[in-house]
Structure formats: structure tokens, C-alpha cells
Amino acid sequence: MVSTPVGLRKGSWAEEEDKLLRKCIDKYGEGKWHQVPLRAGLNRCRKSCRLRWLNYLKPNIKRGDFTPDEDDLIIRLHKLLGNRWSLISGRLLGRTANDVKNHWNAHLQKKVLALEEEKRKAQETIQTTIFKPRPRIFRRIGPLPSRENITIEPNISITNQNSDNLSPSSSKPVDGECTQWWSNLLASVEIDGEIEPESNGTSLELQGENTGWNDFSLDKDIWELLSSENNTIM
DNA sequence: AACGATATCAACCGCCTCGTA
């Protein structure tokens, strides 16, 4: 055994020391740890006595392997609380903070890291199969329609309060932000239409007979989302 | 059987908080 410069014992506890400490706690109860070494007749520091009692001698301390349920609870609580071992152990009947901490460092940390890595790889796999939104290409066939008031069937009207862009002559005033979005959209129209519009099963082909637009495609989901708002874009 | 690597866990250390004088 190692001794401190002031003569206090360190290192593993002997059976006799455990007996003395147990007897002392039985007689005086827990607490007043500064008095325990004297009362018990132990040549140990107060902290050493407290630790030995809390982590080893205290009744109802659960020994043996952690159950899967306990593992699961520790992982969840650690996610919530971080390295607050005393709080975590408080939710696990009979387990000490030291036990939980050791178990985490020896087993669960690796397990959690492995799971996170697995999850990350799975996420990467999913991301590689995601279809990115394609640019919407509008092709004009025929003359541009008047911007005074563009109506997309059935009841979607595009109007603008800004006289520099779309005409204010429409029946309903429009929200500035939405108008800007549409203005930008319209400004991006390919005038000479060299690029063929892409077509797939998820896009919605619309015929704009009255608008001068021969065809354009819009993702169906987006379209439905937009048109669900009373079929009117502001 | 011998040895090194790795895992496990009890114990220690240093710091922080809180109560008290």
C-alpha cells in the first residue's frame, strides 16, 4: 500500500477497513465525512471513506452486467444530460455514478459512436439517390404575352403593384414578396428557347392557350402546393 | 508456458459549489 506524506493510507481497501467503515456508518449514519476516519479508526482521508461507501459498501448497490434496458436508458439520458453521471445514475436503481461512468467509457461510448457512424453512412447513401430539383425551363412559342395581367388557368392570376414590372391593373393587389418571386421567375424565361424542356412523370405539363405559353413544366407537388391556396397566387 | 495487448473497475485528484463565520 502507498502512503501519503502525512501518513494517510491510499490504494485498495482491506476487508478490515471495510468492516470498520460499515460499522461506523451503521452507528452514526451517512454524512459528516470529515469525522468518519476518526470515528471509524481509519487512517484514510474523508474523501476516500465517502467514495468507498458510496461506490462499494452502501446497501442496495447493484453488481453485475448492465441489462439492455439499462444500456438504453443510459444512452438516452446521456444524450439528454451529457456527462452528468450522478444525475444519470440517479435514474438507475442501485447503480453508482462511478459504475455508470466506467460502463459508458468501456462499452456504450463505442457503441453509440458506431451507431452514429452507421447512421451517417446510411444518410450518405440516401443523399446520393436524391433527385435534385431541376431548373424549370420555359419556352415561349409565339409572342410574349402582355404583362398587364397574366392569368394561368384555371384561376391563378399574377398581378403586380409595381408599375415597373407587372401591371397594377389587375383586380387584386399582390404581396410584394410573392410578386418579386414571380417577377424573377418571369424574368428568367428563355426568350429564344434553345433548351428543350425536360419532361418526366412527376412534372405537370400545362397548356397556356390564352397566355401565349405553349408549354412549361412545373413539379407537380410545387404546383399543387401553390394552387391549393384558393387557386390564386396572391 | 510466457508474454504483450486490451478491458475492466476501484480509487485518486483537482476543481466547483455551497454554507458558515
Add this chain to the structure above:
DNA sequence: GTACGAGGCGGTTGATATCGT
């Protein structure tokens, strides 16, 4: 307001056990 001591906590260490070669 401040100094001090006790209690408590989390990080780290070191001894021992177990496993693989």
C-alpha cells in the same frame, strides 16, 4: 464581501484480469 471547510462531481490513473499469439 471574503475566507475557509465540507461535500460532491467528473476526469483520469493504475492495478488486476482476461484474451490472443
